[in-house]
Amino acid sequence: MEKLKQKQMEKTLACNHSRRRFLQGLLATGVLATMPSGLLQPLLVEAKDLLNEAEYQIFRNACPRNCYDTCSIKSFVKDGVLQYVEGATESSFTAGGLCVKGNSYARQLYSPDRIKYPMKQIGRGSGNWKRISWDEALETISSKILEIKAKDDNLLGLGLTKYSGNFGITHYGVEGMMSSLGYTTRFVGTPCWPAGIDAQNYDTGSMWCNDPEDMVHSKYIIVWGANPAFCSVHTMKYIYEARERGAKVVVIDPLLTQTAAKADLYLQVAAGEDGALALGMARHLVDKQLVDREFVTRYALGYAEFEAYLKKNITVTWAAEKTGIPAAEIRQLAEEFARADPATIWIGYGMQRHVNGGANVRAIDALVAMTGNIGKTGGGARYGHLQTWGFNYHAMIQDKPAGSKGWLGKGGPMGEFHGASGDQQAKYRDRTVNINKIAQEILDTNDPPVRMLWVACKNVLSQDFDTNKIKRAFEKLELIVAVDLFFNPTVEQADIVLPTVTPFEDWTVNVSYWHYWLSLNEQAVKPLYETKTDIDIAAALSKKMNAKQPGSCTFPQEIDSKQWMEKEFNQGIYDLFGIDSWQQLRQGPVKAKLKSASFPDRKFLTPSTKYEFRSELAAANGHAALPEYKAGRKAYGPLRLLTPHSKFSLHSQFQNLDWMHDFNNEPFVYLHPQTAKSRGIKEGQLVRVFNKIGELSMKAKLTDNVPTDALLMYESWFGRKNNFNVNTLVDDESSDMGAFKTGAPGVAIHDQFADIAKA
Amino acid sequence: MKNQKAFFVDVNRCVGCYTCAMACKNTYQVEPGIAWRNLQSVEDPSFPHRDLAFYSLACNHCEKPACAAACPEKAIYKREKDGAVVIDIDKCTGEKKCITECPYGVPKFNQKTAQAEKCHMCYARQDAGKQPGCVQSCPTGALTLVNLAEKKEGAVSFPPGFKKTDIGPSTRFRLAKVPRIVRRNS
Structure with a gap:
């Protein structure tokens, strides 16, 4: 019977078996890597025989992109070929389904457009690419690094810009590679969510959102400047369930978004005036005596001053003028929010991408706090968290070569995941420059200038700001090396491109900055063509560097990427997730054993251990101590x-x-x-x-x-x-x-x- | 048909994310340029907001499939078990009659195989106890597979913009609600 069904299926789907077997034979012998990509597509990856999952090897993968959902993936492999993917059913968050992007993964893996070999471009932007060997690529790169060191007596001329193309923990080996070479120039920070991170740190001493799955318990949900219908499709089901249980859903956004279209109420706020709206609501709550007195007296610092600020400076009428939302609507919204228990606000990353974004997040945090919604299941000022990111960062932490010289100025490299590494204090430091001003920093940085730029997990020309200025700045660079999957606009401006892998050719481990799940990412298929993982590239470069100048690079020269994945685990991670070994993740993703509410005991990580309406730290860093109104950017166009x-x-x-x-x-x-x-x-x-x-x-x-x-x-x-x-x-x-x-x-x-x- | 299964498209839950459409391509590694499932934006005064409500559409697995009637090779049949309308690839000679005759534009011509292809309700997955790829992947529960005989609250057969025919398309819809909208005073 099974056989009959299988035959039916094959007939239905016009499977070309002889061709597939031919290609699989090639794959096994490695010949395929040298063949034109057209042959790989599309019949090689036909997923036909879906009748019996036992016929497949099933691997665990995780989507490592910069996304709330960080989906747990099940990969179905047959004859060494990824046939299709599914969301893991073991995760209640992923719940068996991916998104439009995740469902395209087999096509990303087998795309005919992938970069297959190391290549060099004769003339940036010319498209005149020549295939070169790994040896030649590494020879050029290592020669340049040694040349810089000889010329400048340090390696600050080597710059790294890397961000969120792959958040797998072993990919911090790129930073490790830089450290293993010496003191370098690091483009630090994040274009994504930093203003909100600081705001929440001033208020609560951390950034820690409730488990998104507990939103089902919310009685009132405000989605403020976030668009989960596009950007976190897996959270929508919790919002729907809350509504089915009686919650009201409100979306506040300058745009009528897809999420707004699914709400009970949409308020079209003037862009960047979110703080005015939150403060207007706060003022109304004071007038109506709808403030949670227990929270603001027992668990908070500086509430009296905040209230005095509101009474002196803020009125609902003023907020209505600023935001464009009628005063009656603001009053009703504030009252409904305060009377619902629990009520929550999802603070989107979009609403903090403003010159007053941090101030606006603090104003919204204050609204959630003064209504006593922090530390409650179904409540919270939800922004993001790093509670589950306590890995070893083994790949990232590498020693400098003996005698390395570096930067003597202030500061050291940071990112949003800073703090996990325990980087030692040293006399010398890496030189840090602002990742968000890459063009200006390259143009302005001298003594020594950035001579060589390494780009990994990042597409500078598409994602960084002021594209034309970046192109001008790149002219100052002597060598640009890009590590990527596709010939994107950054690769188009590079001198050398190194081909890297998709998640399916990699070993790593992934967690989310939103949900509480942990996923293993197994190597489901062998790396295609001549692609290498970031850490394999680092090892190959180290081998080359040490061959040319012994001791010039401390990165291990032979690594096993599976072992390096294992090295990221520690007892803290095991305890947090309630597992004995990473092997258990082969049975499926697991969830952190945390309470669903952040700050469940209402003890905060601020200097006062209270929620800080008044933050001396904020004041010391040049901001208002209170969550005060901050005006937006002056318009420079119509x-x-x-x-x-x-x-x-x-x-x-x-x-x-x-x-x-x-x-x-x-x-x-x-x-x-x-x-x-x-x-x-x-x-x-x-x-x-x-x-x-x-x-x-x-x-x-x-x-x-x-x-x-x-x-x-x-x-x-x-x-x-x-x-x-x-x-x-x-x-x-x-x-x-x-x-x-x-x-x-x-x-x-x-x-x-x-x-x-x-x- | 006694045992007709049908796609139920809850437009009110659907967020237009195209997950279902891509999940279909993923499940069968469908050729670039061809989509067995796609989204149609609702353009109707009942939902006057552009590109914010969608019908997720694939084959409607009709009661009286026009494709089957039109096929000179009798390559298209309807399964007794679930009413899925299936193209028998061994019989399809690529005459495209199904493509021209389907009022919903469902069958697609595959240049490489020179044959027609379309959604077959993932009957093999269903036989193996799994949901169709599109249904399993839908993140909001907006797309489900139901027994047509089972009455769904608010279900309609021919929502605005969906062609009215007498061939008995099995797909059912629930329409989207509009939120209360407060625009800025300007």
């Missing part, structure tokens, strides 16, 4: 330009795949019909969007989802010869906070302005 996430991409990943183009093959600018009419723009027309730093053209779509004074474009790298890049129009203006915990302030990505005209 329309606000908003460039949030697309549902089809994770920053510059996934949208480039041909499969994604089957559903979304063209970028648009979205504007209000009124705005369009005043400029004579019609639906579908080709337009120019321009501001002081750049210009971009695309077609227009008219929609009143966008306010009349704004333009909307989703950030993405489309690939496939499309040069759309929103960061051509986004400058590198800093947000107010971020330097305290991540080493550099964030970026005011949503405080950008532009105009639009017919092309």
Whole structure:
């Protein structure tokens, strides 16, 4: 019977078996790696015989992209080929399903567009790539490193920019590789969420969100400046369940987002005026005596001063003027929120990407705190957490070569995961510069200048700010090495590209900054072509360096990536997750044994151990001690330009795949019909969007989802010869906070302005 | 049909994330350029907000499939067990009659195989006790597979923008609600 079914299935799906067997034979002998990629596609990965899972080898993987959901994946492999993927059913969060991006993974792995071999480009941007051997690539790279050291008497001329392309813990081996070479220049900070991290640290001494799964217990949910319907699809089910149990769902956003469309109430706040709204609500709660007196007296510091500030400076009428939301709505919202128990606010990363983003997060935190919603299941000011990230960072922590010289100035490298490494204090340091101002930092940094740039887990030209300035800054660099999967805009400007792996060719371990699950990432298939993991690249470079100059690199020269994955575990992780060994993760992901509420005993990690409405630390770092109103950026153009996430991409990943183009093959600018009419723009027309730093053209779509004074474009790298890049129009203006915990302030990505005209 | 299974599309739960559409491609490694499942944006005064409500659509596994009736090779059959409409690839000669005759534009022509292909309700997965790939992956429970005989509250057969025919498409829909919207005073 099974056989019959199988035959039926094969017939139904037109499986070409002889061809598949032929290709598998090639794969086994390694011949395939040297063949044109066309042969790999698409029949090699046909997943036909789905009748019996026992016929597959099932591996555990994790999506390592910079995403709330960090899905636990089950990979189905047959004959050494990944046939298809599924979400792990063992995780109640992933719950058996991935997203549009995760479901494209087999295509990413077997994409004909992947970078297959080390290559060098004769003339940046020329596209004149020549295949080279790993030996030649490493020879060029190591010679340059030694040349820099000889010229400058230190290695500060070697710069690293790396971010969130792969959050697998072993990928911190890239930082380890840099350390193993000497003191280098590090682009530090994060473009993502630093203003909010600092804000929450001033208020609570940490950043620690409740378990998102406990949102089902919320009676009132405000999703504020977040769009989980695009960016955390797996959280939507908890919001729905809360509503089914009687909760009200409110979305506050400048845009009528997909999440807003699913809410009970949508409030179109003026961009960047979130703080005014929160403070107006807070003032109303004071007037209505709806403040949780027990919380603000027993568990908080400085509430009386905050209340005095509100009474003196804030009125609901003022908040209505600032935000555009009628005063009656603000009053009703505040009262409903305060009377619901528990009530929660999800503070999105979008709403802190402003020059006053940190201040706005503090104002919202205060609203949650004064209603006594912190430390409660179903409550909380939810932003993110790092409670489950206590790995060894074995790959990251490497010794400097003896006699290394470095930077004598202040500061050292930091990132949002800073603190786990226990980096030793030394006389010399790495030189740190702001990751969010990469162009300006390269242009301004001298003595020595950054001569060579290593780019890993990052697509600078797509994701960093002021694209035109970055291109100018890159001209100052003597050698650019990019490690990547695809020929993206950064690789286009590189001298050497090193091919790296997808999660399915890698051993690592992953956790989320949102949910509480831990996932193993096994090597499901052998690395294709000549690709290498980040740590294998580091080992190969070390071998080369030491061959040329013994002792010049401390990174181990032979490594086993599976063993290095194992080395990231420790007893703390085992205890937190209630497992005895990492091997148990082969049975599926596990969840941290934490209470669902953060700060369950209402003990905070602030200097006072209380919730700090008044933060001396904030004051010492140049901010207001209280969560005061901070004005937004002055407009530098007629329309606000908003460039949030697309549902089809994770920053510059996934949208480039041909499969994604089957559903979304063209970028648009979205504007209000009124705005369009005043400029004579019609639906579908080709337009120019321009501001002081750049210009971009695309077609227009008219929609009143966008306010009349704004333009909307989703950030993405489309690939496939499309040069759309929103960061051509986004400058590198800093947000107010971020330097305290991540080493550099964030970026005011949503405080950008532009105009639009017919092309 | 007694045992008709059907896709139930709860437009009110659907967030338009395209997970179902890509899950389908993932399950069968469908050729670039072809989608067996896709989303259609609701364009109707009942939901006047662009690209924020969607119908997730694949084959409707009709009661009287126009594709099967049109196929000169009789390569398309309807399963007794669940009413899934399936193309028998051994019989398909690529004449494209099913493609021109399906009022919902469901069958797609695969240039490489020179044959038609489409959603077959993952009947083999179902036989193995699993949900169709699209249904399993849906993160909000908006797309489910139901027995058509089972009445779903608020279910409609022909929502606005979905072609009305007499061939008995089995897909059922629940329409989206609109939130209360407070726009800025300007």
